[in-house]
Amino acid sequence: MSDLDTRPQEYLCAGRPDGGPEKLLLTARRVYLGRTTEVARALPDKQIRMIGAWCFLDHYGPEDVSGSAGMQVWAHPHTGLQTVSWLLDGEIEHRDSLGSRAMVRPGELNIMTAGHGIVHSEISQPDKPPLLHGVQLWVALPDAMRDLDPAFQSYADLPDLNRPGVHGKVLIGDVDGARSPTLAYSPLCGADLRFDAGADVVLAVEEGFEYGIFVVAGAVVVESTTVGVDQLLYLGANRPNLRIRSQHGGRVIMLGGQPFAEDIVMWWNFIGRSHQEIVEFRSAWERRDPRFPPVVSRSEKVMEAPPMPTVRLKPRPRRSLSE
Numbered sequence: 001m002s003d004l005d006t007r008p009q010e011y012l013c014a015g016r017p018d019g020g021p022e023k024l025l026l027t028a029r030r031v032y033l034g035r036t037t038e039v040a041r042a043l044p045d046k047q048i049r050m051i052g053a054w055c056f057l058d059h060y061g062p063e064d065v066s067g068s069a070g071m072q073v074w075a076h077p078h079t080g081l082q083t084v085s086w087l088l089d090g091e092i093e094h095r096d097s098l099g100s101r102a103m104v105r106p107g108e109l110n111i112m113t114a115g116h117g118i119v120h121s122e123i124s125q126p127d128k129p130p131l132l133h134g135v136q137l138w139v140a141l142p143d144a145m146r147d148l149d150p151a152f153q154s155y156a157d158l159p160d161l162n163r164p165g166v167h168g169k170v171l172i173g174d175v176d177g178a179r180s181p182t183l184a185y186s187p188l189c190g191a192d193l194r195f196d197a198g199a200d201v202v203l204a205v206e207e208g209f210e211y212g213i214f215v216v217a218g219a220v221v222v223e224s225t226t227v228g229v230d231q232l233l234y235l236g237a238n239r240p241n242l243r244i245r246s247q248h249g250g251r252v253i254m255l256g257g258q259p260f261a262e263d264i265v266m267w268w269n270f271i272g273r274s275h276q277e278i279v280e281f282r283s284a285w286e287r288r289d290p291r292f293p294p295v296v297s298r299s300e301k302v303m304e305a306p307p308m309p310t311v312r313l314k315p316r317p318r319r320s321l322s323e
Contacts, residue, residue, distance in 0.1 A: 002208030052257010070124025
């Protein structure tokens with residue numbers, strides 16, 4: 001998925017120096033993908049820009065698309081990251097410059113590694129289901145891996161996490177003893193969890209990870225904080241477990257990871273390490289450099305990059321200086 005902000009900010013994200021806050025509740029902001037799809041963007045946020053290597057979280061829907069075109073995200077480039085696509089309802093066609101063509105469906109995780117550079121599109125087809133609901137996540141690649149050859153993998157057989165009061169899928173890494181086979185380049189975990197009405201669950205977590213709980217339906221209480229739809233509760237590291245309750249039921253995306261040790265600059269759909277790298281990525285896309293091959297042909301619909309800001313992109317701290 002693309003970041004379609006026409007005046008995107010640059011984000012520099014650094015390792016967490018002091019363990020961070022125990023709990024910080026954030027509300028996602030509303031942005032548009034093109035003219036068709038409105039999303040709630042929880043990461044990056046002004047206060048918390050990463051959770052481990054997770055650096056981007058969009059939640060779209062649930063939306064009735066029976067009378068509309070649905071998602072129409074034309075061909076656009078990426079560098080230095082992995083996109084992690086997870087649908088809760090509906091269907092979207094993924095195509096990329098490797099020749100991959102896959103239908104993104106509920107229960108099937110799609111991971112696209114941009115590495116050196118890739119181009120992809122995400123389009124709802126005319127025979128799409130009437131409801132569209134999902135999340136799009138990005139993972140920043142560590143410096144040693146960020147120039148990898150691009151790749152695409154689809155995982156249809158993810159492990160279940162079933163405990164009294166909670167049922168779900170582990171997308172990446174290990175959650176409470178259930179481990180996913182998906183490929184990650186830094187210590188991460190992620191899960192889609194449904195909590196029954198009246199649930200009171202304690203999940204074992206990795207003490208060296210920081211965590212975030214994002215609600216996509218219903219509501220939950222994490223430790224002592226109530227979290228509703230399109231809210232993200234950031235939790236610092238040094239926890240052996242998390243207690244999650246739900247009075248009426250809820251569904252969450254759980255993200256965790258070892259605090260990312262490197263500084264990264266994220267602008268539009270590119271992740272780099274400096275202003276000059278971002279300039280070079282944008283220029284390569286503008287001239288359709290071989291770094292960014294076509295998905296179908298050079299005559300296909302594409303997203304043009306927004307103008308570079310009039311001032312040099314400057315590093316920002318991982319945490320807001322106003323805290």
